[in-house]
Amino acid sequence: MSSPDTLARLEATIAARRTADPESSYVARLNAKGPGKIAQKVGEEATETVIAALTQDRKALTGEAADLIFHLMVLLGAKDVPLADVLAELDRREGVSGIAEKASRPKD
């Protein structure tokens, strides 16, 4: 079942598979090729997501978005950036944008 825990579970799976047998694991195969190849895959999946958004249906966009998020998670893992750090940065921005919104609101 999908939930906010989905990405946390995926992060744990990716960490566990990094050093698995490349014969049986796509994550291990990608990591064996290095961060340059993983970053290239993120770029390709981002492009495919954009194309799907502009020329295809919601189902195609959903699939490409999943590919993009998955490959981004593999890249974060390869660069030892915890998902929690990314989520904390989003939380921080939420706080900042809330402050900016309040500051621009006319005073009554």
Ligand SMILES: N=c1c2ncn([C@@H]3O[C@H](COP(=O)(O)OP(=O)(O)OP(=O)(O)O)[C@@H](O)[C@H]3O)c2ncn1[C@@H]1O[C@H](COP(=O)(O)O)[C@@H](O)[C@H]1O
């Ligand atoms: N979410 C995914 C996921 N999404 C996409 N993919 C794979 O990503 C690949 C992308 O396909 P492409 O055609 O773009 O790439 P390719 O031709 O296989 O490879 P390149 O030559 O382009 O590098 C496919 O092989 C997909 O199977 C994924 N592979 C794995 N996962 C998750 O990662 C977990 C661990 O996977 P393994 O490492 O394989 O055990 C799985 O249980 C899943 O939860």
